[in-house]
Amino acid sequence: MNFADMPLFRGMNEQEISSLFDYLTIQKRRYRKGDVILSEGNTTETIGIVLDGMAIISYNDAWGNSNILGNVEPGATFAEAYACIPDQPLLVTVFAAEDTTVMFLNPWRAATVCTNACPFHARFIRNLLSVCANKNLQLSQKIQHTSPKTIRGRLMSYFSECAKRSGSRSFLIPYNRQQLADYLSVDRSTMCSELSKMQKDHLIEYKKNHFLLKP
DSSP states (O other), rough: OOOSGGGGGGTTTHHHHHHHHHSSOOOEEEOOTTTTOOTTTTSSSOOEEEEHHHHHEEEEEOOOOOEEEEEETTOEEEOHHHHSSSSSSSSEEEESSSSEEEEOOOOOHHHSOOTTTTHHHHHHHHHHHHHHHHHEEEEEEHHHHHHHHSSHHHHHHHHHHHHHHTTSEEESSSOOOOHHHHTTTTTTHHHHHHHHHHHHSSEEEEEETTTEEEO
């Protein structure tokens, strides 16, 4: 994936990104499906960027119940807020949903004011703020999807967002059934039963992760 297409480097050309990398501590790591990338309770000074594969961000309560907060697809980032507050223990766990490559970078040196007044430093700071703001919006969307009292209401809220985001009533979702249930904070078997009912009611059609909203 081209770095210039990633939100964190938006508005920069290849030369500027290369120069920016000179200020950053870069590490690349490969994870197998199910591997933990960042663990709850630990601290981090780095931002993670998914280069390929997909990561899942989850929160586990005191009883061991998992609640998925979101997914991280190629080009997207995670742990931005924690990297900006290095002593803050993680309240979430990040794991690989499939074989995944992650690039870690420490933003602090690039985020400080450059004595040469390089414009890409200011662009990086603006992009980092934009990425953090976008994550807040994603959490707001999750709250919206889990607000309906019924499972059907939660599913329709989430599917509506997916359709709007893809620009089509036909779309793929990034979660398997258990992950979708965890994201919506519902029981998996009950949710699967409700999906079958919604298909019988001609509200949706689906096959695995492909869904179609019926008019």
